[in-house]
Amino acid sequence: MLRLPVVAGSFYPSNPAELSSLILQFTKRDNPAALRAKVQACLVPHAGYIYSGHVTGNVLADIHIPKKIIILGVRHRPPGAQVAIISSGAWRTPLGDASIDEDLSSRLLSACPVMREDSVAHSNEHSLEVQVPFLQIIEPKFRFAPIALGTAHFETLLRVGEAIGKVLAAEKENVLLLTTSDLNHYEDDATTRVKDHKAIEQLLQMDAAALFDVCRKEDISMCGLGPAVAMLRALKTVGVTRSQLIRYATSSEISGDPQTAVGYAGMTFS
Numbered sequence: 572m573l574r575l576p577v578v579a580g581s582f583y584p585s586n587p588a589e590l591s592s593l594i595l596q597f598t599k600r601d602n603p604a605a606l607r608a609k610v611q612a613c614l615v616p617h618a619g620y621i622y623s624g625h626v627t628g629n630v631l632a633d634i635h636i637p638k639k640i641i642i643l644g645v646r647h648r649p650p651g652a653q654v655a656i657i658s659s660g661a662w663r664t665p666l667g668d669a670s671i672d673e674d675l676s677s678r679l680l681s682a683c684p685v686m687r688e689d690s691v692a693h694s695n696e697h698s699l700e701v702q703v704p705f706l707q708i709i710e711p712k713f714r715f716a717p718i719a720l721g722t723a724h725f726e727t728l729l730r731v732g733e734a735i736g737k738v739l740a741a742e743k744e745n746v747l748l749l750t751t752s753d754l755n756h757y758e759d760d761a762t763t764r765v766k767d768h769k770a771i772e773q774l775l776q777m778d779a780a781a782l783f784d785v786c787r788k789e790d791i792s793m794c795g796l797g798p799a800v801a802m803l804r805a806l807k808t809v810g811v812t813r814s815q816l817i818r819y820a821t822s823s824e825i826s827g828d829p830q831t832a833v834g835y836a837g838m839t840f841s
Contacts, residue, residue: 572660572690578697579665582619583704587665593620594708597628607635609841611739611811612748612802614774616835617644617698617795622822623753623835627705629818630837636710637745639672641679641735643802644698644751645795646721651692653722654685654731662700662717666707672714675738675746679716683734685727692719698751698795706749720797725783732779732801736808750802752795754834760823766791767819767834774838775814779803806840813841 579585584593597620613630616623646655658676661668680686693699699717706713720731739746754767770791773782779800786793793799816838823832 572657573668574657574660574662574690574693576664576700577695578700582697582701585665590665590704591708593624594628594705597624598632598705598709600632607633608839609635609745610747610839611809612750612806612840614750614752614799614802614836614838615702616753616837617701617751618753618822618833618835620701622825622833623820626818626820626835626837630839631705631709634839636706636713637747638710638713639675639744639746640706640713640715641675641718641746641748642699642702642715642751643718643720643748643798644696645798646692646696646719647698647794649692649695651721652687652689653720654683654687654727655689655692655719655721656680656686657690657693657717658688662703664704664707666704669703669707670714672716676716678738679718679735682738683731685730686734692721693717702749702751720801723797725800728797728800729779729804732804733808735801736805739805740809748802748805750795750798752793752799754791754793754836756792756794756833757831760821760829760832763821763832763834767836771816771819771836774799774836775816777803777806777812777814777840811840815839
């Protein structure tokens with residue numbers, strides 16, 4: 572299957588030269604000679620590049636990007652399976668085609684009984700798509716497994732995370748679990764920052780249940796709560812214990828509108 576881009580020209584430039592230039596700007600390193608950190612996972616946003624590309628770039632610029640990647644995103648609106656993967660083919664962006672890692676994807680599908688092969692769930696979803704051009708620039712030879720979660724059922728998220736963790740634990744090569752979420756949506760900037768840091772605190776503690784609970788109790792509209800919970804459960808399975816907040820920002824910093832903000836966090840886990 573060839574999955575065609577759906578947000579090129581809106582979330583990010585459709586012109587290849589413009590897109591490459593923008594990503595290189597976002598991923599410019601303060602110290603190019605410094606070693607890139609080896610991490611098991613990262614959390615990055617998925618808004619339009621103008622709003623959150625600098626946060627994603629700050630994370631991906633300074634970590635080692637392996638040739639095998641799991642991209643774990645949210646299913647915002649499209650129909651389809653609640654836990655959906657595409658296990659063969661490629662995703663096209665203005666920079667070319669990014670190949671799906673068929674072996675990795677098939678092992679994830681086998682390990683997770685609730686996961687389904689389903690291109691429909693991915694057909695109009697932007698959260699995974701906006702990550703691909705960054706990876707094409709930083710590590711052109713990467714291959715990936717795309718997973719979209721359209722469920723907020725806690726036990727299902729844990730099962731997905733456990734399955735991902737088992738696959739990671741059995742993998743001989745380095746695999747990056749790239750998870751994507753924006754944080755609180757469409758409240759004023761001050762409120763968004765307070766709410767976001769309550770969620771970030773639980774992400775730093777790597778406490779999946781506490782993250783799920785605080786988002787529900789504090790009405791934190793974290794669109795990628797499901798992927799984040801699954802990621803934390805997967806990391807627990809493989810024994811990852813270190814977390815770091817690399818950058819935090821809100822859309823108000825770009826838009827100049829303090830009344831309607833969306834929060835973005837860039838984090839690593841190693």
